[in-house]
Amino acid sequence: MTSVILSTATRYMLPLLLLFSVFLLLRGHSEPGGGFVGGLVAAASFAFYAFAYNVKQARRALRINPRVFIGVGLLIAVSSATYSLFLGKSFMTGIWTETEFPVFGAIGTPFIFDVGVYLVVLGVILTIVFSLAEGEQ
Amino acid sequence: MVLEAVLSGFVLALFAPWIYKVGRGAAGWILALLPIGIFIYFATFVPPVAEGETFVFAQTWVPSIDISLSFNVDGLSLLFAMIISGVGALVIIYAGGYLAHDRDINRFYVYILMFMASMLGVVLSDNVITIFIFWELTSITSFMLIGYYHEKPESRTAALQALLVTGAGGLALMAGLVMMALVGGSWEISELLNRGDVITGSSLYVPILILVLAGAFTKSAQFPFHFWLPNAMAAPTPVSTYLHSATMVKAGIYLMARFSPALGGTQTWTVVVTSFGAVTMLLAAHMAWQKKDLKQILAYSTVSALGILTMLLGVGTHAALEAALVFLVVHSMYKGGLFMVAGAVDHEAGTRDIALLSGLRKAMPITGAAAVLAGLSMSGIPPFFGFVGKELIYESTTEFDMSAILLTVFAFLTNGLTITAALLVAHKPFFGSKLSAPKHPHEAPLTMWLGPVTLGTLGLLFGLLAGWVGEFLIAPAVSAVQHHQTEVHLALWHGFSMILLLSLVTIAFGVLVYWKHEVLGRWFAPSNVISKWGPEQWYFWSLDGMLGFGRWQTRLLQSGYLRNYLLIIIFSTVGLGLYTLSKYNVFSQNTIFRPIDVTSYEFMFMALIVASAFVVTQVRSRLAAVAALGVVGYGVAIIFVLDGAPDLAMTQFSIETLSVILLVLVLYRLPRFIQFSRSRPKKITEITAALAGGGFMALLVLLVTALPAQSRLAPYFAENSYKLAHGHNVVNVILVDFRGFDTMGEITVLGIAAVGVFGLLKLRLDKTRQTDTPPDVLTTQHQSADVFPVMEREQS
Structure with missing residues (x-):
């Protein structure tokens, strides 16, 4: 499958889509968006890349094995949920910073949890897409 | 402190492989320091416990359901804890020699330490749930240890058999313990023991008794569940020594x-x-003396010893309990020692077949001496501790008030044949004028004779110091079993009595059978046919039956055709849904036949969805069907946008895009397009399913939107989204905060699914690479019905 239009478009779309996915993740708590949809968009961008070029190059563009994202994402999600235990509160209590950061606003454990969701979704979809696509090559 | 003593075994097990890496040959000695430490720790309890004190250590664990990590050190648990840690130390040292050249020895250390910790947990726990957990842990670690030589099919079969038999008993035990706790009104064992009257008087007493005994009998290999124990001899000898003679089988x-x-x-x-x-x-x-394999003889005589202990506990008089606890100690010492001797003989002389062995005492004098010490204690010859045990057994059977004569005859025959077994194990291989063995035998290393010599000497010492042992070890244990303070006076010499005469006759009988065992063995050989139809055969029948049932129902339910599954899912959903709805009077003018405002562009998109759904059913190309399906999904997403659900729409768009990508990838793997529903009845069924499914969902939506919303959650979420969770986007706040726990579960499932997909695809890729044939999805699905754990077995 070689299409000049697709491959050229994808080259420019990949960074834009990734940026968009992070944007969705960051605004998710107050505006439409969130870790799940952000992860889907990010996964889609790499899936397109795999289509336009091939899986090998998509993997190279990703740099890290997608399976690693699953583990890291789950670890981040669980850690964010466990943090409250150390403060003597029950599991998964949301803990927020007092100060407001530029761009992010207040940062809380639910946001970090959402980052975990983002990574898991990205990892899961790319693991499946890449394994399926590798069967063809 | 007791908690730490119990758990330390699990902790050390974690580090055992590293200790082995560093210590190599000395690892056994290093690891044995822990059980030695535990032994010394428990030994400090002996004097206060002998004065009637008990120690309770409690630590809350799951307070909401009354599960606590409470431990109770009284005479009984102390005696067991000392046997477990003491024999444990000797066995770990022994294994260092026995398995020295085995590549999996580090794994062995891990299992055996975990087992020791679990076993200590069983005997020290004072909570019904805690004791059950440790009980199951012993079954699991025992499974690992029996299956240690996992490349041999008979090891795997024996391991599975032990796990299934003791595991089934464990489940019964759990039910029995829970019922007992409910009847007795406490989860603490020490409390339950005070309420014996309530429990024995309750209408649930008989079920409780049956269930608890089922657990005890399976674990302690009582007839008809005894067969797993001789099979478990497939384990390495240190395991047989520790689990299958001294400790685990005594858990029951x-x-x-x-x-x-x-x-x-x-x-x-x-x-x-x-x-x-x-x-x-x-x-x-009776089975024991007819065997030719050292370990088999010992295994059956262990079953026999467990029978004696059970019988004595059944009799339950003061004399019987005294006898039981003395015999428990006696047996742990001589049987542990003899198993180690059997292992040393196997190791150094190359066989365990007694017919091939004789005169080994010349080549293995120390091992031989240990065998003689243990054998004499087993035979109950004065001044060994075994003699004290046997006298006490006769004392309790002759006083049994139901049928003293019958029970004494049973005990007489058992004791006599035990002596025969002792001679077969301790005399036959070591004595005789000429040395005979398959390989050139030489003395076992220190690690391997230390254990049997220690245990054998203890058997003698305990006999000589019988009074002291009775006061400090046996009396507190008997007090614990009787549940009131009592005294025990043990003595080697009881004077000339009927019981002494009986002991002498027993010895004569045992020696006689040994002398003529080859002739007698031929006489009794036909009786062994019974074992072919015995309990072990029932076990295999039930196993085959279960697997057969599994195969039958899989063949019935798993046709392998996706369209069949879909039909079943759709029809049962519609049927059950309609049945439920029909019970509530919800079908009325207001709910279903009501005017609904539809804007012109909503209508446009709806028409688009319907049209493309129709296209999906009509096209002949898969790719076209996938594309049309994508249009359906986008149409739905646009409806979400129109109805003010941007989050949902966004997700739907991404999902649709990715689904198309995935489907395109999957299509390559499918065989060429086949139209299954050619015949008219099939077409009618499928059209009905489609209409029923669609119609039912439409009905459901109409009903849901018509009924007044009674949810208190929606307003709660809307109100508190920012107040409690700092977010304006309610959907996302629900996902990551209010219902974050669900999300956590979902992403975990997603991750596991991805790993599963990865595994399946990679496995298939490897196979196709080997056979070089294109994958055929339909046929492989059929094969999956036959994928069952293949149970190998060997019947001897």
Whole structure:
């Protein structure tokens, strides 16, 4: 499958889509968006890349094995949920910073949890897409 | 402190492989320091416990359901804990020699330490749930240890058999313990023991008794569950020594002894426990002397010993309990020692077949001496501790008030045949004028004779110091079983009595059978046909039956055709849904036939969705069908946008895009397009399913939107989204905060699914690479019905 239009478009779309996915993740708590949809968009961008070029190059563009994202994402999600235990509160209590950061606003454990969701979704979809696509090559 | 003593085994097990890496040959000695430490720790309890004190250590664990990590050190648990840690230390040292050249020895250390910790947990726990957890842990670690030589099919079969038999008993035990706790009104064992009257008087007493005994009998290999124990001899000898003679098989005995204040003392208890024990002891003793393999002889004589212990606990008089606890100690010492001797002989002389062995004492003098010490104790010859044990057994059977004569005859035959077994193991291979063995034998290393020599010497010392042992070890244990303070006076010499005469006749009988064992063996050989139809065969039948049933129902339910599954899912959803709805009077003018405002562009998109759904069913190309399906999904997403659900729409768009990508990838793997529903009835069925499914969903939506919203959640979420969770986007706040726990579960499932997909695809890729044939999805699905764990077995 070689299409000049697709491959050229994808080259420019990949960074834009990734940026968009992070944007969705960051605004998710107050505006439409969130870790799940952000992860889907990010996964889609790499899936397109795999289509336009091939899986090998998509993997190279990703740099890290997608399976690693699953583990890291789950670890981040669980850690964010466990943090409250150390403060003597029950599991998964949301803990927020007092100060407001530029761009992010207040940062809380639910946001970090959402980052975990983002990574898991990205990892899961790319693991499946890449394994399926590798069967063809 | 007791908690730490119990758990330390699990902790050390974690580090055992590293310790082995560093210590190599010395690892056994290093690891044995822990059980030695535990032994010394428990030894400090002996003087206060002998004065009647008990120690309770409690640590809350799951307070909401009354599960606590509470431990109780009294005479009984102390005696067991010392046997477990003491024999444990010797076995770990022994294994260092026995398995020295084995590549999996580090794994062995891990398992055996975990087992030791679990076993300590069983005997020290004072909570019903905690004891059950440790009980199951011993079954699991025992499974690992029996299956240690996992490349041999008979090891795997034996391991599975032990796990299934003791595991089934464990489930019964759990039910029994929970019922007992509910009837007795406490989860603490020490409390339950005070309420024996309530438990024995309750209408649930008999079910409780049956369930608890099922657990104890399976674990302690009582007839008809005895067969797993001889098979478990497939394990390496250190395992047989530790689990299958000294400790784990005595867990059932411990359980009966522990709960006898709560469950015992009734006629049912006496009759059931005594008769199971009596049958087991005689049957197993009879099997033992006919075997030719050292470990088999020892295994059956262990079953027999467990039968004696069970029988004594059934009789339950003061004399019987005294006898039981003395015999427990005696047996752990001589049987542990003899197993180690058998392992050393196997290791150094190359066989365990007694017919091929003789005169080994010349080549292996130390091992031979240890065998003689243990054999004499087993035979009950004065001044060994075994003699004290045997006298006490006769004392309790002759005083049994139900049928003293019958029980004494059983005990006489059992004891006599035990002596025969002792001679076969300790005399036959070591004595005789000429040295004979398959390989050139030489003395076992220090690691391998230390254990049997220590245990053998202890058997002699305990006999000589019988009074002291009785006061400090046996009396507190008997007090614990009887649940009131009592005294025990042990003595080697009871004077000339009927019992002494009986002991002498027993010895004569045992020696006689040994002398003529080859002739007698031929006489009794036909009786072994029974074992072909015995309990072990029932086990295999039930296993085959279960697998057969599994195959049958899989073939029935799993056709392998996706369209069949879809039909079943759709029809049952519609049927069950309509049935449920019909019970509530919801179908009315207001709910279904009501005017609904539809804007012109909504109508446009709806028409688009319907049209593309129709296209999906009509096109002949898969790719076109996928594309049309994508249009359906986008149409739905646009409806979400129109109805003010941007989050949903966004997700739907991404999902649709990715689904198309995935489907395109999957399409390559499918065989060429086949139209299955060619015949008219099939077409009608499928059209009906489609209409029923679609119609039902439409109905459901109409109903849901018509009924007044009664949810208190929606307003709560909307109100508190920013107040409690700092977010304006309610959907996302629900996902990551209010219902974050669900999300956590979902992403975990997603991750596992991805790993599963990865595994399946990679496995298939490897196979296709080997056979070089294109994958055929339909045929492989059919094969999957036959993928079952293949159970190998070997019947001897």
